[in-house]
Amino acid sequence: MLRHAREERLIDWTVDDARLAPTADFVARVIRERYPTLDVPFHARWRHFVFSGRDLWREIESTHSWPDTAARARAAFDLAITSVLLDAGAGPGWRYRDALTGIEAARSEGLALASLRWFAAGGMSEAADDALRADAHSLKKLDASALHAAFQVDATNPLAGAEGRAQLLNRLGAAAESRPDLFATADVPRPGGLFDALVARAVNRSLPASMILDVLLDALGPIWRNRPALEGVSLGDCWPHPQGGFVPLHKLSQWLAYSLIEPLQAAGIAVHDIDGLTGLAEYRNGGLFLDMGALVPRDADAMTATHQVSDPFVVGWRSLTVALLDELAPLVRSRLGVSDEAFPLAKLLEGGTWAAGRVIARERRADGGPPLRIVSDGTVF
Template structure:
């Protein structure tokens, strides 16, 4: 992918939530005009896609308004074990006030999101307290929770249940390998990159003292953002709790970083230098090709909102600016329903990429599927189509169920509808691995290419 001249772009706009939806819908407009470069669209499948999501919501939830929020909290509740609430209850029993409880959960959730790798099918984690084995992302979440409770991310031996700058500075890959109960980083491809991302968080905590205020000489914590939000001039304190604009939270989350944020052009793994998860999309022609996604940052916002609401009675205003996430389950939904189909030349190129990659040593055994690097124009177009069309699906699902956005939020619809649909179709279409219909190949400069699926 050609380098981007950052002097000619509106950085503030491309870093905004508004730009994500607007730019992705520009790609959707190209689809309507039959100007996509890499996918064909079958509009007749839209009805099937909507009906599938509706049927799963009806099957799994008697009252759609009770669907839980989309966020990392769900991964911690694996096996219907309410681990986070149990931890919160234990803090409350010790007299820890709700604000500090919230700081601690935010500490944990920030780390959980930054370490949220879509692990390969073979990863599992044996929970120490129950001796139960949990697979993939749920296993990873419980492993992170155990590390958090053991003080892996804290520099204060008297307070293990926190994440602070010094604790993160001391964190090593060996700490993570031990915590995830694995021998080598190859068991969780991308783990070293995620450790680098925690290093970026360290720099953000040190640099952005306004966002993470401290007192009494304590080290900054991610959860200190709660103090910044509570005392922000745009926050309104009501009898029920604080009213916080999402625009106040968004720049804090952007500073924390995302997988494509880089410190310099030499180490760039993709995206756009200093903008992160922003990519060229050839479907938009010669001008204005950049499309932002900020997927990891949005995933963090979705995740952080829930503890603020539950513990402090907060209302986060403007969450309708958030978009559907272009992750593999949602993207797979569009492909596995036949709504979008790779053009022949791209399908053949992807299969050839897969064949070459399968010959490399140490590659996992997966079902044959087209494979592309994250920066490939196929993947950029796929992610943009996913973001835009699932917005349309959401509106049609609500219309079918006769519910408004207040009764069925986008967060709930993603959690109880599109994500479930994408995962179940993957299980049916690729029963051996349950992987997505397109495999994303991780690229790390000066390292071996490995098959990996970033969310």
């Protein structure tokens, strides 16, 4: 797709390579401002549970009585999986107000905080004596009204795709019950059962990051709706493009894979080859390249039109985002004076392109929203 764009053969997009260097300068500056010592964590859901230096999940888990490290890891998996699946774009008007801390948050941080409080209150648990779990049976029963209450949704605080999010959790519960080989080898069916499935695949208590994605794509394939299928198999976030065939993007699944690395490490499982995963095809990374002028739509009117996720225009934008992240990474590393090993893509995203995409969005648009209008069912972005 990138080659087509550079050869002026892609139907919707062109690439201005001269803008990659300024983009790298901008990203490197944002990283140094946010992390002066360059001690950047991975781009993971855990970052969104931290507010003004307070790690709210760490506060919760540190006061809980865990029978062993595996139980703690399963709970972390439960939280990460449900919270990431609930994270698709909230829309510009939604906010969450936390009664315990007084924090008010929007977008990804607000969704993270709302999902954390819902989880910690036992909203996904079937066990009266153990709130910190997400049981398949409970997930199957959740409805939109429960999600509305947990996320403070009403006529004055609308959440984009709220019903779709609830239905996604329902399908997650059904998938967990249907695959005990992945979700229930050490407990009743629950998303956290994937921890045990991954431990079983580790060699000498070590596994590549790509193995996490492999297991997630196998386990979560049935939960997606309105996705392309090939020979009866749902492909998830993988879309056809008239010039690129099927383009596997898997934004939520890959972000979830990044987010599961830390619970595995905390449980004594080493994760290597982090760059076996790709950059994330979402509107902060994609918006960075668009707002910085590295990606240019052929039709200027496309910037004000409303698009479907499946439109070739959107598939092309997301595809080019993934390709350009790979090209941007070495440019940023050279400016920071760090190696590939010390600064994998997961750190570049966090430090990083996602944050820089948000900064440039605020400079370009009053609401800080994405540069394109895309119809979301709450399960892609």
